[in-house]
Amino acid sequence: MNGTVFNIQRFCVNDGPGIRTTVFLKGCPLKCVWCHNPESHKAEPELMFYKNKCVNCGRCVVMCKSGCHSLCNSSHIFDRHKCIKCFECTKTNCNALEKVGHEISSDDIITEVMKDKIFYDNSGGGITVSGGEPLFQFDFLLDILKKAKAHGLHTIIETCGFTTQIRIKQISEYVDLFLFDYKETDAKLHKEFTGFDNIIILNNLKTLNSMGKSIILRCPIIPGYNDREEHFNGIANIADSMENIVHIEIEPYHSLGSAKYDSLGMNERKITLPDENDKKIWLAKICAGTRKKVLLA
Structure with missing residues (x-):
């Protein structure tokens, strides 16, 4: 089975226990105003243009079939609409x-991941599938995870939880640990910040907990x-209400994705x-309200 990824990163140490290979799938249903991976929003491949890296050589002007590249007064003009x-x-x-983004088979992903089996x-460690939202390419994700388990790999997915309950239950059989994003407690604000409220997300979180699945709550x-x-208070309360949430990870905002917005012709929200x-x-306030361990990412 084939799907679209935008990165396969080896020797990761922040995407779950041990040394891991993280596979980033393209496509996400949410549009978080603070997203640091805007190249993950669309499921299809995209073109990124870094104007500050251009030396105005003009080779792309010659190669472009649609005339979207041009040179004007020694300046590179890229018309994305063309x-x-x-x-x-x-x-x-x-x-x-x-x-950014390329089609790849699940077999080729497993072949790449298995290169570091000795380190796992x-x-x-093992394989972590992230995004974007990995459940956005559900069938592809399921195929990857089934093959990963067949090869004896420890499996993790990092998810926003926005999917059907049927899919959450189906995927859980092949996932050892969920890195579950908890973005906003208030449903109306969640919709304002991400495009959707958090009702489906919270129901899926409760479902995973009731199934006894191990969960790390990740909170940007x-x-x-x-x-x-x-x-x-909402972070602390939800963590204490679910026995299978292992711990909480606080993820402070960073601006590492700023250059990506400009390269994709997108407007970045200034934060x-x-x-x-x-x-x-932040760490002290959340720690004060919960019995769970709280880590600062």
């Missing part, structure tokens, strides 16, 4: 143009959005970066 996504321009091998065995904290007492004191305050 782009037919043939990706011929990326064959110039310059650093300014990049195809010695560290308690975004200044000016969800850095509120009510949300901190204030938290300082170290902010992070300590």
Whole structure:
């Protein structure tokens, strides 16, 4: 079975226990205003243009079939509306143009992942499937996980939980640990920040807990959005109400994805970066309300 990925990253140590290979699938139903992987939103491959890396060589102008690249006064103009996504321009091998996302088979993914099997065995690691939202490509994800388990791999998915309950139950058989995003407690604010309320998400979280699945609650904290007492209390309450939530991970906002927005022709929401004191305050407030262990990512 084939699907679309935008990265396969080896030797990851922050995507679950041990040394892991993380497979990033393209496509996500949510549109979080703070997303640091905007290249994951659409399921199909996209063209990224880094204007600051362009040396105006003009090779892409010659190769482009649709005339979306041009040079004007020694400046590279890219008309994204004309782009037919043939990706011929990326064959110039310059650093300014990049195809993000490619089709790959589940067999090829497992072959790549199995290259580091010795490291997984010695560290308690394995495969983590992230995104985007991995459940967005459900059949592909299921195929990957079945093959991973057949090869004796420890499996994790990082999910926002926005899918049907049937799919959550079906996928859970092949997942050892869920990294479950908990973005906002208030349903109306969740819809404002992500495009959907959190009712389906919370129901799926409860379903996983009732099935006895191990869960790490991952909580992005975004200044000016969800850095509120009510949300901190909500994180603590939901964690304490579910015995199978192993611990909480606080993920402070960072701006590492800023350049990606411009390269995709997207507008980035300007968000204030938290300082170290902010992070300590958030950690202390959540720790004060829960019996669970709280870690700062």
